[in-house]
Amino acid sequence: MNLPASVRVLERGWLSSNSILFTGREDTALVDSGYVTHAGQTLALVRHALGERPLERLLNTHLHSDHCGGNALLQAAYGCRTAIPALEAPRVAAWDEDALSYRATGQQCARFSFDTTLAPGDIVELGDLRWTVLAAPGHDPHALLFFCAEEGMLISGDALWENGFGVVFPELAGEPAFDEVGATLDLIATLDARVVIPGHGAVFGDVAGALARARSRLDYLSSDPVRNAENAVKVLLKFLLLERRELGLDALPGLLRSIPLIERVRTRLLGRDADELAAWASAALLRAGAARIEGGRLIDADV
Template sequence: MTAPHLPPSMRVLERGWLSSNNILFLGREQTALVDSGYLNHAAQTVALVAHGLQGRPLDRLLNTHLHSDHCGGNAALQQAWRCHTSIPAGQAAQVRSWDRDALSYNGTGQQCAPFSFDDTLQAGDQLTLGDMQWQVLAAAGHDPHSLIFYCQEHGILISADALWENGFGVIFPELDGESGFAEARATLELIATLDVRLVIPGHGAPFSGVAAALDTAFSRLAYLAADPQRNAQNAIKVLLKFLLLERQQIKLTEVPAMLASLPLAAAANRRYLQRSVADLSEWAVAQLLRAGAAEIRDGFLYNRH
């Protein structure tokens, strides 16, 4: 979609709740893409990027963080263009050895095709994307290694899952008993110091109401931190939705076993909720139905987009 005040060298390929937005840069000398979406959508990602490139090759691929919905298209893009790939420095060893546990894919039950990388990104780095200068900033909270990109000249922030128009991504470290709320607050406070006029979030449409979005995010963070059970509940709902995205339909009687098989969901339940698996599953299904993200027909839970 075309966002207000988006420079002509940028394109935002807006995806969905479970596949991250892709930000395409068409510089005079180099093209680049930030984030690549989920594995199930990789073929579509390649097609969308190819259309946006208008016959040019994809020279560079960068990831804000390595959750599966942000890097699941990496391997397909590398196969299509052999693009130079940059990932957060904190996860270089995990990608090099393809440690699915450390990369969270086993814990969440999500898929990501193995990919390689050429160099790493860390806070303080300077990037040239779309003939514009970007600062790399640390954005821990949702993920300890997450990064965001800021262009001071145009007041644009690529915020990944650190800030959405109506919140932010699940604070995953807290599910394992690690600190995440304090880091998320520090990230929001950092964003508040920047002269941001346009935010390109990891999910959802670009937006310009930055002050209102920050107010919403701070309020939501305080709500979650006041009772970590709320963060755990949100995470389990999201994890079930990912399972449904993978399979498109799940027999209702199989939902409890599927949730129980996810180490991260089991850990969150054990630490914060302490519900029976049957009760937890019934609750999670009800949440997806209420959100319009699923429907029940003939004893099956079906995915709804």
């Protein structure tokens, strides 16, 4: 997929989001910075791509830990000005890990600061191109899109992937969000997007096909809330496995119970005991080829 010379996608593994690097004539910027355990890798990739140029700006589509975990290290290395979604500003200023979801999901994020905020309707220049900021609630209530009408390019974060979208987390906290996912997909359909840079996975051009698959996925999940809850548990366990590489099966029920969001899902939506949920989640990863079991341990498939 051909992109303008000033736009470079640093495609990452599943644990970290993609990062989009912009090298304008007078300015450089990065959108999203991956997970904290990959922060050193993010910095190395940016340094290699920029050479002697500094990174001057850092922007986030949303503040889930896999999209902003490298913020702190990039700020320390470059002193880059950082822009975050406006509605997250009070939470970041107070570093409220509960409100920012890090404690609830059992994930890490090094504390970072911000210099300015982004809101729907803002216009930002990245890579000598004009991008409109758009609201993308659903996966995250404060998520944003960046759309360049001139090039027909959309930075979609986790609102649209080539095959679906991110976990609908607000639903798990009792906040209706399936309709917001649908509204965001409808918004994307109104744009003349020819190229999508997703939060995870390869850049793609079949926008209509991706939207059709996303709507089918949304229908499937929204028709039975248990499906979204099970998907979230599976995703969060895979995230832990990617981070830690292996987990003891005996300790897995207790580990899952220690993660507030999973415990809420277990007791309020799934109605399973911790041992049953741990066995189900492990089996789901095995069926997907995402893990294997050796010597009483659940091991990431890539190890």
